[in-house]
Amino acid sequence: MTDRTDRKIIKNTCVIPATEPESRKSLENMHYYPKVKKFVKESFAKKGKFSDELRHFWRTVYWLKKLDSKADEAMLIAAVAHDIERAFPISRSKWQKNGKAYFLQRSFSAAHGRAGAFKVEEFLKKERAPGALIKKVKMMISGHEYGGNYWQNLLKDADSISFLENQGPLFLKFHRSGSLASDDIFKKFDWMYGRITSRQAKAYAKPMYQKCVKYLNKFYKDT
DSSP states (O other): OHHHHHHHHHHHHOOOOOOOOOOOOOGGTOOHHHHHHHHHHHHHHHTTTTHHHHHHHHHHHHHHHOOOTTOOOOHHHHHHHHTTTGGSSOOOHHHHHHHHOOOGGGHHHHHHHHHHHHHHHHHHHHHTTEEEEEHHHHHHTTTTTOOOHHHHHHHHHHHHHHHHHHHHHHHHHHTTTSSSSSHHHHHHHHHHHHHHHHHHHHHHHHHHHHHHHHHHHHHHOOO
């Protein structure tokens, strides 16, 4: 249950309602993006993670379009489905044995990206999507955690902005449940901000990062 401290953090961080990120007109020339978006919504709904996850995905699409106004359909598909692995999770057990949070380990992040890319590829092939579109989507999702080329860096940056914008209250819930240590939460936020590549993305993300750190610090001071 959300207590008074959580509600104050939610009020003071940039949490955006889980609204759709695009108009009907903007989708007129897109055939596969709406199908992938529906697939993502249904997959997470089955896992009981509907609103928290979808808000992050919608805003990743929004920020990717802010960073590149000419983003094509493959880029939007990669943005909306970049974390689809969490709806079909690979085992975390081998990364949890060494005492370090699995999400802070590079080998896990790489496996998370590859598994997500495979799942979206599988779906797009069933929809008979063009090979070039599938290839670009796979490339972006598989490399979205650490980046590499322009498209992977773009998705990484949009992912980071959306994370900092939305995920503070969610990580507090993880801490309250005992599943995350406070040091790991701070490391996660530091890493998500620090990995941003472009100056434009850094400018968008900086006030969000500062606000998250401020209220996380206040939360731990008050508990």
